[in-house]
Amino acid sequence: MEIEDIKALLELLKETDVTELELEKEGSKVKITRGRFYAAIEMPQQGPGPAAPPQLKHVEEAGTERLVTVTAPLVGTFYRASSPEAPAFVEVGTIVKKGQVLCIVEAMKLMNEIESEADGVIVKALVENGQPVEYGEPLFLIEPSV
Amino acid sequence: MEIEDIKALLELLKETDVTELELEKEGSKVKITRGRFYAAIEMPQQGPGPAAPPQLKHVEEAGTERLVTVTAPLVGTFYRASSPEAPAFVEVGTIVKKGQVLCIVEAMKLMNEIESEADGVIVKALVENGQPVEYGEPLFLIEPSV
Amino acid sequence: MFKKILIANRGEIAVRVIRACRELGIRTVAVYSEADKTNMHVRLADETICIGPASAEQSYLNVPAILTTAEITDSEAIHPGYGFLSENPQFAEACAASGIAFIGPTPENIRLGGDKSKAKQVMKRRGVPVVPGSDGPLSGTDSAVKIAKKIGFPAIIKASMGGGGRGMKIINNEEEIQDAFFMAQREALAAFGSSELYIEKYLRNVRHIEVQVLADSKGRIIHLGERECSIQRRHQKLIEEAPSCFVTEKLRKRLGELAIKAARAIKYRNIGTVEFIVTPEEEVYFMEFNTRVQVEHPVTEMVMGMDLVKQQILLASGQPITAKKVFKPRGAAIECRINAEDPDRFIPCPGKIEFMHQPGGPGIRVDTAAYCGWTVPSHYDSLIAKLIAYGSNRQEAIARMRRALDEFVIEGIKTTIPFHKRVLENKDFIEGRIDTGFIDRLNNPAA
C-alpha cells in the first residue's frame, strides 16, 4: 500500500457518505473513520402520517464495485413493462446489450425509456413496478461482460 | 513507514473531514485522530473601549513543572508591601519559608496576607503592585528547596 | 445612566442582562467560577473576573468577592439576575454600603418578599385577599390544629422563609398535623435557616397567575398584565404563558388593581411580580411577592413589545415611568423551560452538548447560554434554554412552539424537550384547561 493508494482512497471517500473504512492488503492495513460530527445531526421524525418518504436506497453488496448501477435520469413513476399486460422488459438474469431498454420512467404523461449503460447481465432489480423514483435513484445492477 | 510518509498523510488529511486514521505497514503502524471540533469556537471581540479585561496570565516557562505557583485565593487588589512606604515583603531572589507572608490582597477593605506554600526562592513575581487579581490568578513562582 | 454594570450571575440570565446592557451602551463585567470559564456569559461580557471555585457558596454567593470585583472594575451597579443573591437583603444592603447600585427593589422589599407569612399578614391588613390560614407564624402544633380545624382540610404547612416547594407539607386530617409540622420544621431549618412555619387552606386544581409590576423611585406603579404559570411539577414552573386564556378583561383589571395595591402597600421599587391563586370561580388570593426578574419574564416582553430587563436597569438608575397608557397585550406567548434533565424522571443530566441547532423563523425566541461543544456543569441549576413562541393568538403560539420543539436539536445530554412535546400535544393544554394539577393528571391519566 503506497501513499498514492491512500490518497486515491481519501479522494474516493470525499464524494461518499462512508463513515468508516478498513482495508488490509499485502500485509498492510488501513482504517479510515470519517467526520461523524455532521453525521450526528438527525432531525426528529416529522409527525405521523402513512406516506413514508421515498428514500435513496443504499446498495450494499459484496463485490458491488464490479457492477454497473443504472440510475433514474429523471423523477417519475417506474414501470418494468410497456403496458400492464406486456411482459417486463428485463428480469434478473436477462442478458442485456448497451442501449437496450430496461424500463420506463413516466413523467408528465411521457414514457421515458431507460436504456442499459453496459453489455452484461441483470443481477438485481431494485425498484418495484409502479413505484415513484427520484432523480439518481438506482434501478438495476448489471454485471458487465468483460 | 518514514516520517515523510506521515507528514504526507497529515497534509492529506488537512483538506478532509477524516477524524481518525490507522495505518499498519511493514510492521509499522500509525493511528491519527483529528482535532477537537469545539476548539473552533471564538467569540468576537466585544466592541471598543479602553479598559482591557483582566485575563488569566499563562505561565509558560521552561522547567516550570519544578516550580510552585502561589495563586490568589480571592479576588482583590494586589500589594507587594504592607504600606506605600514599607519595603516589599519579597523580591525575586528572596529566600522564603513556608507560611511566610509574600504579599497582600485587599478585598472589602480587609488586608489578606498571602503566605508562601513552600520553602524556597522567589524566581518570579507575576503581578504589579496595585493591580487587581482574579481568584486563582498566579502571583509568584517559587523554586522549592529540595 | 450607569456606565458599567457587574452581573452577579451565570447562564441564560447573565446573557440576558448582558444583552440589555449592550443595547443600552453599558459596559459589562462578568464574574464566573472556575467551572464556568468557557461559559457564554464570560464570552460576551466586556470584562471578566474569576471569583472562586465551582461551589456556588464560594463564587456566585460569595459577597465579598463580588463586591471587591465591583470595586476593582469600577462598576456602578450590580444586577443579581434570579436565584443566587437576588433575594438576599443583606447583599442589597452591602451594595448600598459600598456605594454600588443594586438593580432591584429596596432591602426592605426583599425582606418582606422573603417572609411569606409576614407578607400575607401585611397584605391582608391592606385589603388584598389572602388564602385563609394563620395570621402570621405558627407558635406550635396546637395553634396549627386550631387553625386547620377552622379553615378545614386539606391544609398546607409552609416555611415562612420558603420557596421552590421545600418545607411544604399537605395535611388531610388532624392526625397528620403533628408529623407534618415537625418534618416541615426540620426541612425549613435545613433549607432556609429558619424553622418558622405558617398554615393555610390547601387549594387544589387552582390556577397560578402572576402580575408583572413596575415601580419607579417616585412611587409611580404600573402593571403589565398577567402570566399564567399553572403548569408546575412539584411547585416548579415548567411552562408559562401571557396572557392567561382564563383571564377575562374584567378579571385582568381586578388582578392589575390588586397587584398595584400590593406593591403600594410595601412601597415597592423596581420590577416585581405579585403571585396570585385564582380559583375556577375567579376568586383571587394573594400568594407571594417576588422581588426580582422572573425566569418567565420573556412571555410578558413578547406580548407587550417591551424589554423588562432594560426597564429594570432604567428604573434602578432613577428614571421615572413615563408611559401614559395602560399596556394591552398583543397576541400570545408561551415559554418552555428546557432543562438538562431526564424528561421522565426530572433528574439533572449534566454533560457535554455534542451538537446543538436552535429553532428560528417567525415568532421564535431562544434565550440560552448553551452552545455546541459546551459542557453543562453539575454544580448549578439545570435550566439551559428558554424557548419562547409568539403568535397572533394562543393557537398560533402553540403551533409555533410545537414546530420549534421539533426543530430544536440538542445532542449529548438529555433535556426536557420530549416532556414539553407531550404537554403541547395534550388536548386539555391546547384547549386551555390547565391548573396546578395538570402535570399529575398528565402522568396519571387514570387519577
Add this chain to the structure above:
Amino acid sequence: MFKKILIANRGEIAVRVIRACRELGIRTVAVYSEADKTNMHVRLADETICIGPASAEQSYLNVPAILTTAEITDSEAIHPGYGFLSENPQFAEACAASGIAFIGPTPENIRLGGDKSKAKQVMKRRGVPVVPGSDGPLSGTDSAVKIAKKIGFPAIIKASMGGGGRGMKIINNEEEIQDAFFMAQREALAAFGSSELYIEKYLRNVRHIEVQVLADSKGRIIHLGERECSIQRRHQKLIEEAPSCFVTEKLRKRLGELAIKAARAIKYRNIGTVEFIVTPEEEVYFMEFNTRVQVEHPVTEMVMGMDLVKQQILLASGQPITAKKVFKPRGAAIECRINAEDPDRFIPCPGKIEFMHQPGGPGIRVDTAAYCGWTVPSHYDSLIAKLIAYGSNRQEAIARMRRALDEFVIEGIKTTIPFHKRVLENKDFIEGRIDTGFIDRLNNPAA
C-alpha cells in the same frame, strides 16, 4: 385547506414555507438537487425527492420534474418561494393545467409584473403616478433621444423584462444614448431573452419604499404598510426596515391607497408588493409590482404581528380576508441579509461552515437554512441567513441588531456580517438619513 404542499425552492425560503405549513398542519414535500442532499429544507420536510443534478436549470427550474413530483406525492399545491420559478407565468399555467394550486397570483398578474414597461403604462393609465419616461417600449435610439430630451438628463434605459440591476444604463447626455442603448439591448437579450427597452428619468438619492398588499379571491385588497429598502448595492437590497422612518402618517395613507389602486388595476390576487420611488419632497412614483413573497417580508411580519407566508397559503386555498381594521405597525424591525460573500468585494464565498452560533434573546429572529457543518454550495444564491431585529422603536431595533451581529458566529466562510456592522454604526443610518445613494457614500466618503 391543502393537506400537502410541495415547496419548489431551497434554502431559507424553503425552510420558511415548511415552518408555515407545519404550523398550519399541512404536510410538506421538499424537492432538492444532488448538491442539496444535506440541506436543512430536506431535513425538515415530511417527504423529500431528489429532482436533478446541481444545476438549477436541471433541478429547481426543471418544470417537468417538479410537476411530476407533485403528482407522485399527491401534493395539492406548490409554493414557489422567491426566485427560481416564482415569477414564471408558464409555470403558474402548467400548475393550473395539472390541477395543482400555484401559491401566488394569477399567470396574468405575473406576466404584467414581469413586463416593467407595460406595467408602467397600465399604472399611468389608471392614475397611479409613474416616473416620467417612454410610454411603453422604445422603438429605437431615435425615440430614446427624443424622450430623453423631453424628460431631461440624467435618464436611465432599462430592460422591459429586467430586474436585479441587469440591462440598466444611466445616460448623462445625448452623446451617451447610442452606446448605452445598444449595450443595454445586448445585456437584456442575454439576461432576459428579450431586447425590449424603455427609458425614464433617473432619480438620484431617492428612497425605495414598497408596500405589502394582500388580495383575496373575491377581490378584497388590503395593505400592510410600507418597507424601507433604500440600502442597496447595485440595485440589490441589503438592509430593509419597517416602518420607514421617513414616512409620515399622511404619506403612509397615500402610499397605501396607491398600492391598493395599483393592485386593483391589475385584478391582483394573493400577496404582492408595490415598489415606489419616493423623492425627498415626498413625490411618489410607481416603479414595479413584485408578484411573489419578498426576501424582506419578515420586517412587516414583526411590526404587524402577522405571518405573511401563512396568509399567502390561506389566500391561495380560497380563504377570504376577514380583517376589518386598518393594520398599524407596532415598533420597528430591521433585516440584514447575511450572504456568503466577501464583505468588501461582495464576491460569493461558498464553502463549509465550520462553526455557527446564532444570536438570540429579545427581539431577535433568525431565518436560515444554514447549520454547523453545512457546506454552502456554489451553484445558487449566496443568501445564507436573514437576521431580523425588532424593537419598540427604530433606535432599539438598531441597538439590538448591532449586538446580534456581534453575537452571530459563522466560521469557515466569509459573510457580509462585517459590512452590516459598518452600516449599523454609521451616523447617517442611525439618524435615518438613507436613500439609494447611501452605500456609494459609505464606500466613498469624499464623494
